Amino acid sequence: MIPPIERTLRQLGQELSGRLSVPGDDRYTAATAIWAKPVGRTPRAVAHCRTQKDVQSAIRAARNCDLPLSVRGGGHDWAGRALVIDLRDMNAVSVGSDKTARISGGARAADVLAVTDPLGLAAVTGSVGAVGMAGLTLGGGYGPLIGRCGLALDNLVAAEVVLADGQVVCVSQRNDEELLWALRGGGGNFGVVTAMHHRLHELPSVCSGVLIYPFSEAKAVLERCADIATFTPEDLTVQVGFAAGPDAKFVVLVVPTWCGVEAEGQARLRPFLNLGTLLGGGVTQTSYAASLTAFDAYLVNGLRTFMETCWLPALDSGSIDTMIEAMAKAASPGCAIFTHEFKGAASRVPSGTTAFGLRRDHVLVEILAAFVDRLDKHEERRHRQWVRDTLRAFDPMALPGGYPNLLPVDAEVDRVMKSYGRSVERLIKAKRCYDPDNVFRCAIPLPVGRVMAGAA
Numbered sequence: 101m102i103p104p105i106e107r108t109l110r111q112l113g114q115e116l117s118g119r120l121s122v123p124g125d126d127r128y129t130a131a132t133a134i135w136a137k138p139v140g141r142t143p144r145a146v147a148h149c150r151t152q153k154d155v156q157s158a159i160r161a162a163r164n165c166d167l168p169l170s171v172r173g174g175g176h177d178w179a180g181r182a183l184v185i186d187l188r189d190m191n192a193v194s195v196g197s198d199k200t201a202r203i204s205g206g207a208r209a210a211d212v213l214a215v216t217d218p219l220g221l222a223a224v225t226g227s228v229g230a231v232g233m234a235g236l237t238l239g240g241g242y243g244p245l246i247g248r249c250g251l252a253l254d255n256l257v258a259a260e261v262v263l264a265d266g267q268v269v270c271v272s273q274r275n276d277e278e279l280l281w282a283l284r285g286g287g288g289n290f291g292v293v294t295a296m297h298h299r300l301h302e303l304p305s306v307c308s309g310v311l312i313y314p315f316s317e318a319k320a321v322l323e324r325c326a327d328i329a330t331f332t333p334e335d336l337t338v339q340v341g342f343a344a345g346p347d348a349k350f351v352v353l354v355v356p357t358w359c360g361v362e363a364e365g366q367a368r369l370r371p372f373l374n375l376g377t378l379l380g381g382g383v384t385q386t387s388y389a390a391s392l393t394a395f396d397a398y399l400v401n402g403l404r405t406f407m408e409t410c411w412l413p414a415l416d417s418g419s420i421d422t423m424i425e426a427m428a429k430a431a432s433p434g435c436a437i438f439t440h441e442f443k444g445a446a447s448r449v450p451s452g453t454t455a456f457g458l459r460r461d462h463v464l465v466e467i468l469a470a471f472v473d474r475l476d477k478h479e480e481r482r483h484r485q486w487v488r489d490t491l492r493a494f495d496p497m498a499l500p501g502g503y504p505n506l507l508p509v510d511a512e513v514d515r516v517m518k519s520y521g522r523s524v525e526r527l528i529k530a531k532r533c534y535d536p537d538n539v540f541r542c543a544i545p546l547p548v549g550r551v552m553a554g555a556a
Contacts, residue, residue: 104164104165105144105165105167108161108164108165109122109144109145109161111161112145112147112157112158112161115154115157116147116148116149116154116157116158119147119148119149119150119154120145120146120147120148121145121146121148122144122145122146123142127146127148128145128146131146131148131172131184131186131188132146132184143170143182143183143184144167144182144183145182145183145184146172146183146184146186147161147183147184147185147186148186148188148189149185149186149187149189149190150189150190151190152260152262152268152294155185155187155262155292155294156262156266156268158183158185159185159262159264159266159292159539160266161183162182162183162539163264163537163539167182167183168182168183168541169182169183169184169185169539169540169541170183170184170185170543171184171185171187171205171234171235171288171292172184172185172186172187172188172206172232173187173188173205173206173207173208173232173233173234173235185292186206187204187205187206187234187292187294188206189206190204190205190206190207190294190295191204191206191207191208191211192204192207193207193211193212193214193215193216194215195215195216195219195221195300199221199299199300200257200297200298200299200300201215201216201221201223201297201298201300202295202296202297203223203233203234203295203296203297203298204294204295205234205292205293205294205295205296206232206234207232207233207234208229208230208231208232208233209223209225209226209228209229209230209231209232209233209236209392210229210230210389210392211233212225212233212298213225213229213387213388213389213392214389216300217387217388217389220302220303220304221300221301221302221303222245222300222301222303222388223252223255223298223300223301224241224243224245224246224249224250224251224252224254224255224298224301225241225243225245225252225392226241226242226243226252226392227242227243227244227339227355227392227394227395227440228392228395228396229389229392229393229396230396233252233296233298234288234293234296235287235288235505235543236252236505237252237253237256237284237296237298238253238283238284238285238286238287238288238293238544239253239285239287239503239504239505239544240252240253240285240456240503240504240505241253241254242440242441242442242464242503243440244306244308244337244339244357244359244388244391244392245301245303245337245359246337246440246441246442246443246444246445246446247333247334247335247336247337247441247443247444247445247446248301248334248335248359248360248444248445249301249445250444250445250446250449251446251449251456252298253283253284253285253454253456254284254445254446254449254454255298255299256280256283256284256296256297256298256299257272257273257297257298257299258270258271258272258280258296258297259271259272259280259283259293259295259296259297260293260294260295260296261279261283261290261291261292261293261294262291262292262294263290263291263534263535264291264534264535264536264537264539264540268294269291271283272297278530278533279530279534281454281455281526281530282455282526282527282530282531282534283455284454284455284456285454285455285456285457285504285520285523285527286455286527286530286531286544286546287504287505287542287543287544287546288540288542288543288544289527289531289535289540289542289544289546290530290531290534290535290540291534291535291540292540303359303388304362305362305385305386305387305388306357306358306359306365306385306386306387306388306391307357307358307362307365307366307368307369307383307384307385307386308355308356308357308358308369308383308384308386308391308394309355309356309369309381309382309383309384309394310353310354310355310381310394311353311354311355311356311372311373311375311378311380311381311382311383312345312351312352312353312378312379312380312381313351313352313353313354313375313376313377313378313379314351314352314376314377314379315342315349315350315351315352315427317352317376317377318342318352318420318423318424318427319420319421319424320375320376321352321354321375321376322340322352322415322420322423323417323420324375324376325338325340325354325372325375325415326414326415326416326420328371328372329415329441332368333360333368334443334444334445335358335359335360335361335368336356336357336358336359336360336368336369337356337357337359337441337443338354338355338356338357338372338441339353339354339355339356339357339438339439339440339441340352340353340354340355340415340438340439341353341355341436341437341438341439342423342427342436342437342438343436343438344433344434344435344436348433349433350427350430350433351379353438354372354375355394356369356372356383357391359388362385365383365385366383366385369383403434403470403471403472403473404470404471404472404473404480404483405468405469405470406468406469406470406483406484406487407466407467407468407469407487407506407508408467408487408488408490408491408502408506408508409464409465409466409467409491409502409503409506409507410465410467410491410494410498410499410502411458411462411463411464411465411498411499411501411502411503412462412463412465412494412497412498412499413461413462413463413497413499414461414462414463415439415463418497419463419465419494419497422493422494422497423437423465425493426467426486426489426490426493429486429489430469430486431469431471431479431482431483431485431486432469432471432479432482432483434468434469434470434471434483435468435469435470435483435486436467436468436469436470437465437466437467437468437490438465438466438468439463439464439465439466440463440464440466441463441464442458442460442461442462442463442464443461446459447459447460447461451521451522452522452523454523455520455523455526455527456523457501457504457518457519457520457521457522457523457524458499458501458519458521462499464503464506465494466506467487467490467491468487469483469484469486469487470483471483500515500518500519501515501516501517501518501519501520501521502515502519503519504516504519504520504544505544507519507544509543516546527546528546531546
């Protein structure tokens with residue numbers, strides 16, 4: 101007798117015309133080789149969806165068997181679950197006459213910019229072209245255009261969503277405004293977004309580049325960088341970080357991006373070329389899409405990766421010292437720290453306009469520890485502990501909560517609550533309304549325990 105789950109998955113495979121893969125299939129291997137390598141059990145099956153009807157079938161199968169769901173867009177969700185809805189075949193992008201882009205749920209930032217760049221337009225993206233636009237947007241979306249254009253979610257004007265009951269809804273400011281509000285910050289907790297409509301911005305090119313400085317000069321380089329950045333206009337953002345170079349030695353990375361008047365770009369970025377002993381890199385006028393390849397060398401699929409995050413009021417002497425001390429104790433060359441600015445247009449959005457919780461100038465810190473998984477528990481413990489110790493070192497200066505898109509799946513409920521601030525209770529009410537059975541157990545850890553208690 102065939103077990104109910106197997107029977108349901110077989111039926112789903114038939115509905116998808118064979119586009120359901122399981123462990124052992126080549127397509128399954130490719131679909132689960134994501135950044136970063138999943139920890140623990142691998143998914144039971146992957147549903148390779150091409151249409152909203154396919155998504156409806158996958159959701160129905162998950163509900164029938166009470167299988168937890170995960171949605172793959174670009175492939176940067178490390179929380180793979182029992183049934184993965186793979187949207188990568190749904191990656192079409194089109195631009196309307198009103199200068200908005202319809203972005204399918206599986207499109208990456210690079211897919212979007214391949215269409216918008218030739219038109220002299222840009223969608224607000226993150227800092228990496230390989231990141232899926234839907235996941236980035238639903239949780240926030242820090243990136244090089246944040247000062248001028250806000251977060252990615254601030255530019256989401258409408259969405260097409262498959263809800264837990266299989267219903268397809270089109271939400272906007274005129275239709276189901278509450279669900280649109282929840283999607284802009286609450287992540288994939290409310291349904292599968294099969295398409296988004298994003299506001300585009302005039303942007304023929306940017307002036308940007310990666311500047312590499314020696315770790316031995318880190319304090320002076322970053323303090324000078326912070327001083328300069330304090331007085332820069334909103335069209336200029338600066339990302340800094342620590343990562344290992346080709347020789348496995350740590351270096352300081354400074355990545356400025358100017359998205360203002362083209363003629364001013366070189367002059368605006370010139371001060372960042374003189375922060376210390378420049379080991380390599382430079383700045384150039386380039387397409388926005390090309391500028392997002394800066395970190396490609398550091399994105400390697402299939403590595404075990406531990407991640408943590410925190411928010412800081414500013415990049416100052418104290419936080420710089422903490423970063424340097426942490427990197428001096430790094431578990432391996434796979435450890436890294438990166439920052440992202442939050443300012444300008446993003447900070448001017450009134451609190452509560454979207455579900456995103458922290459609307460004030462701040463710096464997002466991303467703490468990473470990646471290593472080749474050889475089932476070595478000692479290496480796993482060392483890397484996990486370094487991430488935790490580094491996070492704790494920021495505690496005295498950190499703001500409450502953290503960026504929801506980077507919170508670990510086992511984040512404490514209290515920390516999640518603080519991440520959303522005053523928006524959390526409204527988000528829980530939206531969850532109760534649109535997904536009362538908690539079908540969508542999103543990688544962004546909304547405190548579902550409170551949802552279930554409220555639904556009782």
